[in-house]
Amino acid sequence: MSATHSHQDAHADHGHDHEHDDHHGPMKGIKRWLYATNHKDIGSMYLIFSLVMFLTGGLMAMFIRAELLKPGMQILDPQTFNSMTTMHALIMVFGAVMPAFTGLANWMIPLQVGAPDMALPRMNNFSFWILPFAFSLLLLTLLVPGGSPAGGWTLYPPLVLQTGNAFPMAIFAVHMMGASSIMGAINVIVTIMNMRAPGMTLLKMPLFTWTWLITAYLLIAVMPVLAGAVTMLLTDHYFGTSFFNAAGGGDPVMFQHIFWFFGHPEVYIMILPAFGVVSEIIPTFSRKPLFGYDAMVYATASIAFLSFIVWAHHMFTTGMPLVGEMFFMLSTMLIAIPTGVKVFNWTATMWKGSLSFETPMLFSLAFLFLFTIGGFSGLMLAIAPADFQYHDTYFVVAHFHYVLVPGAIFSIMAAVYYWLPKWTGHMYNEKLGKLHFWLSTIFVNVLFFPQHFLGLAGMPRRIPDYSTQFADWNFVSSIGGFCFGLTQLLFVYIIWSTARGGVKASDKVWDSASPQGLEWTVASPAPYHSFDVPPEVK
Amino acid sequence: MSVSNEVMSNDVLERQRRVRRTTWWLVAVALVFYVGFIVMSVSSSHG
Numbered sequence: 264m265s266a267t268h269s270h271q272d273a274h275a276d277h278g279h280d281h282e283h284d285d286h287h288g289p290m291k292g293i294k295r296w297l298y299a300t301n302h303k304d305i306g307s308m309y310l311i312f313s314l315v316m317f318l319t320g321g322l323m324a325m326f327i328r329a330e331l332l333k334p335g336m337q338i339l340d341p342q343t344f345n346s347m348t349t350m351h352a353l354i355m356v357f358g359a360v361m362p363a364f365t366g367l368a369n370w371m372i373p374l375q376v377g378a379p380d381m382a383l384p385r386m387n388n389f390s391f392w393i394l395p396f397a398f399s400l401l402l403l404t405l406l407v408p409g410g411s412p413a414g415g416w417t418l419y420p421p422l423v424l425q426t427g428n429a430f431p432m433a434i435f436a437v438h439m440m441g442a443s444s445i446m447g448a449i450n451v452i453v454t455i456m457n458m459r460a461p462g463m464t465l466l467k468m469p470l471f472t473w474t475w476l477i478t479a480y481l482l483i484a485v486m487p488v489l490a491g492a493v494t495m496l497l498t499d500h501y502f503g504t505s506f507f508n509a510a511g512g513g514d515p516v517m518f519q520h521i522f523w524f525f526g527h528p529e530v531y532i533m534i535l536p537a538f539g540v541v542s543e544i545i546p547t548f549s550r551k552p553l554f555g556y557d558a559m560v561y562a563t564a565s566i567a568f569l570s571f572i573v574w575a576h577h578m579f580t581t582g583m584p585l586v587g588e589m590f591f592m593l594s595t596m597l598i599a600i601p602t603g604v605k606v607f608n609w610t611a612t613m614w615k616g617s618l619s620f621e622t623p624m625l626f627s628l629a630f631l632f633l634f635t636i637g638g639f640s641g642l643m644l645a646i647a648p649a650d651f652q653y654h655d656t657y658f659v660v661a662h663f664h665y666v667l668v669p670g671a672i673f674s675i676m677a678a679v680y681y682w683l684p685k686w687t688g689h690m691y692n693e694k695l696g697k698l699h700f701w702l703s704t705i706f707v708n709v710l711f712f713p714q715h716f717l718g719l720a721g722m723p724r725r726i727p728d729y730s731t732q733f734a735d736w737n738f739v740s741s742i743g744g745f746c747f748g749l750t751q752l753l754f755v756y757i758i759w760s761t762a763r764g765g766v767k768a769s770d771k772v773w774d775s776a777s778p779q780g781l782e783w784t785v786a787s788p789a790p791y792h793s794f795d796v797p798p799e800v801k
Numbered sequence: 802m803s804v805s806n807e808v809m810s811n812d813v814l815e816r817q818r819r820v821r822r823t824t825w826w827l828v829a830v831a832l833v834f835y836v837g838f839i840v841m842s843v844s845s846s847h848g
Contacts, residue, residue: 382820449827457819483827487835495842506842517845521838 288791297392300384302369303789305391307686309366310679312394314755316358317672319402321748323351328710328744330727331737344727345413346405352416356533357440358398360667363675364536365447368475370686372451374782374789375469377460377798382453390446397439404429404436415725417522418493420507420515424500431501434493441486448482451475460781462800466560469780470553473560474539477567481528481535484571489525492518516581523574531570533667535563537634537674538605541627544681545609547778548624549616555608562601562608569598579650588647595645602638606631619776622696626677629669629704637665640715655725658718664711669704676703676754683761684768688788691761699757702750709743 289295289304299305326347330339339347369387373380381387404411409427412418418437426433455468455476468476495506496518505511507518538559546553553559575583575591583591609631618624640662644650653659676699684690713736718724722733729737768787771778781800785793 383824445831449824449831452827453820453823456823457816483831484834487831488838491835491838491842495839514845517842521842524838 299388299391300380301791302373302381302384302387303686303791305381305384305387306366306369306371308391309362309369312391313359313361313363313366313675314758316354316362316398318751318755320351320354320359321751323347323354324744325748327351328741331729332741333738334729334731334734336728339727341727342410342413345415345725346411348725349412349415350401350405353401353412353437354398355667356416356529357437357444358394360533360671360675361444362394364475364478364533365444367471367536367540367675367678367682368447368451371682371782372454372472372475373458374785374793375472375780376455376458376463377781377794377800378454378458379792379794379797381450382458383450386446387450390443390450393439393443393446397436397443400432400439401436404432407432417519417526418496419522420496420499420518423496431497434497437493438490441490444482444486448479448486451479452483455479460794460797460800466557467800469539470542470556470559471536471539474535474542474563477563478532478535481532481567481570485525485528485532488521489529492521492525495521516578519578519581520575523577524571526577527574528567528570530663530666531566533671534634535567537630537671538563540674540678540681541609541630542605543778543780544623544627544677545612545631547681547773547776548619548621548627549613550618550776551612551616552779553608554611554614555604558604559608562604565601566598569594569601573598576645576647576650579647580654592645592647596642599638599642606635621680621773622691622693622700623677623681625697625700625704626673626680629700630673630677633665633669633673633704633707637662637667637670640665653718655723656718657714657722657724660724661711661714661718664714668711669707673703673707679758682782683758684772685782685785685787685789687762687765688768689761689765690768690772691757691765695753695757699750699753702753703747706743706747706750710740710747711743713737713740713743 289301290298295304296308299308326339327344330337330344330347369381372378401411407427407429409429411429412423412426412433414422414426424430455472459468465473495504498504499506499508499513505513507513507515509515542553542559573591573595575587576595579588579591620628640658644653644659644662680691680696717733717736717740720733722729722737770785770787771783772787781794781798782789784798
């Protein structure tokens with residue numbers, strides 16, 4: 264793809280016709296952020312918010328690992344421990360990973376499709392500003408008598424109905440997060456479908472934009488399902504309904520079906536944009552076009568479709584009919600095919616490429632190896648008879664953390680290093696970036712790999728204490744956790760120092776690698792208004 | 802207004818219409834999933 268368009272121009276905004284006031288610069292002070300409608304400002308707010316949530320959820324993880332450092336009860340009582348695991352998960356899923364990808368979408372999708380902004384800028388503002396209220400409400404549940412929700416992020420009844428006064432607060436917080444996600448998703452779809460530059464056909468779009476388009480459809484289909492499920496929990500608790508109450512004719516297992524109809528696609532909501540990021544970075548640093556672009560698009564769509572018909576693999580032990588177990592086992596295994604296509608294509612892109620290993624590429628390569636480990640353990644869990652052994656053990660914890668930490672979170676870090684110079688106009692310190700990469704990669708494995716052994720040895724998840732035979736690997740895992748947590752402070756420092764100054768980044772940023780895409784045709788830092796005149800894509 | 806301006810404003814109006822149409826469709830889909838799952842749950846209860 265090539266773009267004919269002069270160096271935007273966007274600066275041109277101040278040069279031409281000022282009949283309308285829609286070419287003004289940013290407002291001054293706090294108003295710039297409160298009333299923000301600019302996709303770059305809103306993208307930055309999402310990213311900063313997600314970083315704060317990442318540190319908050321990470322702090323909770325440190326408490327969890329401190330409690331599990333050795334057998335016996337150390338620093339948390341069991342109720343608080345369970346609150347920590349529940350809140351850690353809710354904050355990391357809805358507060359860190361999803362807003363980080365939405366921030367990347369806000370920043371990059373208009374730049375990648377040649378649009379001046381998101382299609383619905385005011386709704387964009389609203390969908391961001393809901394989030395601080397939602398998470399304040401969720402965090403305040405820690406202070407409510409009876410404690411915050413402690414039944415796990417899956418909110419299974421009847422356990423979750425034992426939550427005290429915090430229950431409606433948590434439900435309202437989940438509703439707000441859902442509303443925010445749905446609005447964000449609508450904005451992404453409307454922007455991509457209606458705001459693309461002339462010549463930017465769907466099959467010319469960058470893979471990050473493609474994966475986000477598919478993710479947004481997933482969000483619109485499943486976030487209302489989560490909202491429906493928690494609404495029914497609320498009415499069961501306060502209005503005497505019996506959706507999930509067996510005594511009143513309801514069925515608690517039905518909640519699990521509804522929750523996982525949301526929950527499994529949610530997993531792909533957190534990983535498809537990661538696939539998009541990696542599909543941008545690997546070709547750049549291989550100095551080759553992406554191998555099998557069309558296949559990547561179709562593989563993404565296939566994964567999204569399959570994500571709707573695998574939900575009950577989370578529920579093999581609930582006693583479903585054999586034919587149900589067979590169906591969900593085989594449909595889950597099918598996901599390995601399009602995922603395998605992706606891993607093959609990333610590898611083939613690097614084949615005979617002129618590789619260089621800047622920090623974004625290193626994180627992408629770690630993603631490739633470590634996400635695949637998470638994928639393989641997922642395949643093991645998909646085997647129904649084996650799952651009866653693994654279910655609710657630390658093997659599951661190891662599996663989904665491999666998918667989400669060196670998977671989703673490493674891809675977010677890769678994206679930040681890749682596009683930070685475009686956002687700030689400065690290059691980050693490559694030595695520090697590489698140090699951050701190596702420490703993160705070593706410690707993430709020290710943290711999570713031993714959890715496979717613990718799970719296979721039978722250690723259950725969500726327990727504050729354990730038998731002494733699990734002590735050694737728990738100790739190793741906790742040390743890995745503390746070191747991984749500390750390493751992330753380096754990430755914060757790198758972002759902060761790059762935003763403040765540093766070596767000036769060129770417009771192409773990765774000059775020797777000649778990255779492709781419209782985002783590299785605008786100045787660094789990206790001007791406040793870009794693509795006032797739509798670029799022509801050939 | 803010159804012809805090109807007229808064409809441009811028609812384009813802008815058409816785009817606005819498309820944006821609005823897509824938005825309402827997506828809102829409708831989200832509502833169908835929200836209400837649909839609650840209705841399905843009611844009908845599968847045996848109270």
